[in-house]
Amino acid sequence: MRTTLPSLRAARGLSQASLAEALGVSRQTVNSIEVGKYDPSLPLAIRIARFFDSTVEDVFHLPEEDE
Amino acid sequence: MLWVMQTLTATTWFNRITLLVLSAGIVYLFVLGQTTAAVLWLAGVLYAAFSVVRSVSGRARDTTRVDAAQPFDERDAAAVRSGFALVGQVAFIAQLAIVIWHMGRPEEPGLLVEAGKVVVLAVALGVGNRAALRQA
Numbered sequence: 768m769r770t771t772l773p774s775l776r777a778a779r780g781l782s783q784a785s786l787a788e789a790l791g792v793s794r795q796t797v798n799s800i801e802v803g804k805y806d807p808s809l810p811l812a813i814r815i816a817r818f819f820d821s822t823v824e825d826v827f828h829l830p831e832e833d834e
Numbered sequence: 835m836l837w838v839m840q841t842l843t844a845t846t847w848f849n850r851i852t853l854l855v856l857s858a859g860i861v862y863l864f865v866l867g868q869t870t871a872a873v874l875w876l877a878g879v880l881y882a883a884f885s886v887v888r889s890v891s892g893r894a895r896d897t898t899r900v901d902a903a904q905p906f907d908e909r910d911a912a913a914v915r916s917g918f919a920l921v922g923q924v925a926f927i928a929q930l931a932i933v934i935w936h937m938g939r940p941e942e943p944g945l946l947v948e949a950g951k952v953v954v955l956a957v958a959l960g961v962g963n964r965a966a967l968r969q970a
Contacts, residue, residue: 793899793909796907796908796910
């Protein structure tokens, strides 16, 4: 899964650690989501989208949608 | 005291049972006079308990948390499930091989015990599969 999470996080001036703390997950999990190694569960994806006042579809994309 | 209660509450059922079994085992070894074995297991239990406490606090590395079977979030939990699934697969295949080895040497004792372990693993697999499907 591709994600706009790094740019959203940077726009808010947040570190991976501070975002992780706000979401209740580990910093490694935030990093894995950002680099596309880990696909979050639907509840976590919704929490991430809501944290950035966005939608799941805006934050996460299927790889073929970017081609 | 609150910190201790929070740690105990957050400890996974697997770690609670494992630490309970090992603690009882240490007492058993001490009672039987196997002091060296008891001290070795005590060191192992203390290290495991330390890993669990660090994992619960969230300060440990992800590998430490997963090795301690003490997930902090859903990614850790998925890794713990994958790790235990691999352990189960290896144990099941190895146990099948041991049973076949025993069947080829009927003069060697222990076939029934080893076959019983296969049954236990198969029952655990069946129970685990059904529990997972009911939750899905």
